[in-house]
Amino acid sequence: MLLELNDVSLSLKRDGKYVKILDEISLQVNKGETVGIVGESGCGKSMTALSVMRLLPEKAKLEGVINLDHEDVTSYSKRKMEKIRGNKMAMIFQDPLTSLNPLHTVGRQIEETLILHTDLNKEQRKQRVIELLNEVGLPRAEEIASEYPHQLSGGMRQRIMIAVAMACNPSLLICDEPTTALDVTVQAQILDLMNHLKEVNEMGIIMITHDLGVVAEVCDRVVVMYAGKIVEQANVKELFLNPKHPYTKGLLESIPKLGVKKAKLGSIPGMVPSPDKMPQGCRFFDRCSSAMEICKGKTPPMSSVGEDHTAACWLYEEKGGEMNGSSGSEGLEATLHN
Amino acid sequence: MALLEVKDLKQHFTIKKGFLGEKKKVKAVDGVSFHIEQGETLGIVGESGCGKSSLGRTILKLIKPTSGDIFFGGKNITHLPRKEMKELRKDMQIVFQDPYASLNPRSTVRTILETPLIVHGAGNRQERMKVVEGLIDKIGIRKDQLDRYPHEFSGGQRQRIGIARALTLNPKLIIADEPVSALDVSVQSQVLNLMVDLQKEFNLSYMFISHDLSVVQHISDRVAVMYLGKIVEIADVDELYRNPLHPYTKALLTAVPLPDPTKKRDRIILQGDLPSPINPPTGCAFHTRCPAATPECKMETPELREKAMGHWASCIHVHPEQSTKTKIHIS
Amino acid sequence: MDALRYTVKRIFLMIPILIGISILTFFISNTIPGDPARLAAGPYADAKVIEELQEKMGLNDPVYVQYANYMKNLLQGDLGNSNYSHQPVMEDIKQYFPATLELTFFSMFITILIGIPLGVISASKKDKAADQFARVMALVGVAMPAFWLGIIFLLFFYLKLGVLPGSGRLDTGLTPPETITGMYTIDAILTGNWTVFKSAVIHLILPGITQAAVTIGMITRMTRSSMLEVLRSDYIRTAFAKGGSEKRVLYGHALRNGMMPIMTLLGMTFGHSLGGSVLVESVFSWPGLGKYAVNAITYLDFPAVMAVTILIAVLFILVNLIIDILYQVVDPRLNYD
């Protein structure tokens, strides 16, 4: 096990009072495995990632255990954290233009990671930068190293970000919407590159995205988040073919699929509750079409609904899985297999 | 007769590079022709910067076309005087991408929806309110929410308000520029469903601009694919998605990640990025990235030609008889 | 090469601006009531003398002819004679301007030395004690009228403690160094005259700090807000994600990005100090351009007013040009073209 989050909760200060943004998040990432985190905007995907990196806003209250290689990093000092950031774990952000310093050459920005974490001398660092640029598929590496971010296209900039992250061969790579700002043809290039790097380097990857297509394409396992909580976890095939949680089902039904023409898309009524007005009980209650009396007052626990498949929903609590849920998912499966 | 017809439309922006710098031309829209029938949806897809928004804004004459003709309801409106154009705007409306920026934050929903009616002098206050209330009923917003401000609504609700505003004057054509791109999937589907319902009810025509091929497929009757200011392929939606002819369309379609882990496809991965529209490549503008390019493609500029019934593509290596052999399967 | 081309281009662009300014000042000073000839002739001159003088000074020519003549002389370095000091304006300026320039440089030096670090600390320790302290200091500096602060300083350091001199540029008894730049400190260094240098610096302290008080406040606040803005940006997060320490991120990434708006403000303050130092100069009897300008205006000394206005305009434009060129050096995105 490379990374393990155990009951991680996060509160941030907003307008003078603490608001719980993440509520008892537990997930695991193995070596060589890609775990996707999906969910609507504001559900806490980025905050989960930033908690692992400990790049949180000021006055954040982080609880729970975050084990990286079986060591709890939540107790690490600032200095110790700096040692592993960019080294053992690295992160790639959504917008490659704003994520690179506009005043430094890209070569210098890649080199900085090497300065911080390795003993390489200047000549060796230069070598390594060129090597990295080649690895991420950039031609004329020497020239590009001395160029500035604004001189490069969006796809090239994201490749630079990847090179920065890969500089010290991290064992954990966290990607926060790495292709959202890119065109589809460029996204295809980047996903291709990431798949290749993963095979070569055996890292664990957390892939945050709201694009279920990207998840299906690159992830081994998927974590579905809703309003600061994990509502379902499964391997990728299981999740897409046999979704259990009403929210996951709703999500899958609302995406138009290439090659499948439907008259009407499914949709989830209402909107995500804001963190300071979280409802009691199941947080999905007022948008859920299968809601029951019990859902309103009591938070559904996470329970097993299949092999390597868990969901937090009262539909599956007593019956231990299938029974209740199957009726709800029929329609969906019909559309999926179209 | 088509509701909207566009012939050889061009929109060339002149940009000054630096001060005292020489002037350069951005050929944002470069000779585009198509038509939209009453009640029909034409989808426009293409990568960022290919000229989709410029095309939309030029048709609405929010910017003056460089050349070409725009016919609306059979009438050439390219050089219409401002006053007549204002009258015509009732029939052509636009919905923008950003539901946050496109609504005035200091106006209530009631005011936002009533303003177009006032501007065009439609009815008295009572009649206007009737129109407004009828509209919000259709977009799923309650009457008691009318006096709230845009920031009190969610993104999806705001976009629906934007659509309602476009509908107040009973338009015939709505140009929707990435109307769902800023929304979450669950909300996106609400808006798409609403647009489909409204189209049926009012026999609306849509020009639906998006970079999302799945969304465009869902909502369109016909689809045009743009690359560097030009339409490279246009066909009925099913035909285009099942039997794409242009190498660019093929690459685009295979690049979209499918939300189904059991389907693995052979992907055509294009090299490089979109070239700048300031100095587009010679010949076929796609030749720098085209997997099927030959030396001729650098010299010869392909024209949009009908390769099969109602299926137009601009590629010198796609021949009408060959078109059925190049099927690719995406599902 | 690019930088050179850009600079040359910019300097050529200054010409129309300067012509515009000279026309404007010339015509405005001509429409102001008051007769320079009468002033020059003195209170007891009779009408005939004044008339002759008017003729001699060209005051009866059409305005545009007067302007053309003025510009012709200007290009030959002749700014006319002062109606008040009765010597060439050029000589006056050579005498007074270096004093002002020296004072301005000194106060800018203090401003940068104190204001920018204070702003950076303020931003990195946002809402903590250091920030609150800097905020109060800045507020005091900005809110206090310069002449009033000057008087307080005078009372305290000069009259009460007697540790610092309260007027003039040098101790009485010292002869100014040989004129090279006209700035005593620099000339003293160039001639190796350390006694004079020391005295010149000591004399700069009180007026310099008084003048800097306002600008320090402004620069501190600007640095703070600019840095806070930068610290929120994505590339700062990236820098932390690489494992950079706070110090490294602050000085290695944030400061240079945050400098942009600060440079603009510095340029503006520099211009203002040059033109607006009259109050400070009065309080500390600093024989500078500010005082000269006030005299010129009081006595309707048109040649002097014109000269000072044009000089300050040129300096303003030059400073702006330098700032723009610095921008290009700092920011690769502004590629001269």
Ligand SMILES: Nc1ncnc2c1ncn2[C@@H]1O[C@H](COP(=O)(O)OP(=O)(O)OP(=O)(O)O)[C@@H](O)[C@H]1O
């Ligand atoms: N600096 C902050 N202070 C307080 N609250 C914050 C801060 N940053 C984010 N939040 C809140 O935390 C919650 C989770 O945000 P997060 O950025 O993790 O969402 P996300 O799932 O990544 O969404 P998106 O898809 O939009 O990126 C949101 O409700 C957001 O408003």
Ligand SMILES: Nc1ncnc2c1ncn2[C@@H]1O[C@H](COP(=O)(O)OP(=O)(O)OP(=O)(O)O)[C@@H](O)[C@H]1O
């Ligand atoms: N007002 C303008 N002046 C100069 N150039 C412009 C102007 N508007 C757009 N352009 C340029 O025209 C080209 C096409 O832009 P347009 O906004 O139409 O693209 P788009 O297809 O809508 O892209 P996106 O998907 O990013 O919205 C771009 O290169 C853009 O930089």
Ligand code: SF4
């Ligand atoms: S617990 Fe109840 S409300 Fe929540 S998702 Fe399950 S059925 Fe719906």
Ligand code: SF4
């Ligand atoms: S004309 Fe040539 S370059 Fe253009 S799309 Fe066809 S094959 Fe490719």
Ligand SMILES: [Mg+2]
């Ligand atoms: Mg996020």
Ligand SMILES: [Mg+2]
């Ligand atoms: Mg656009």
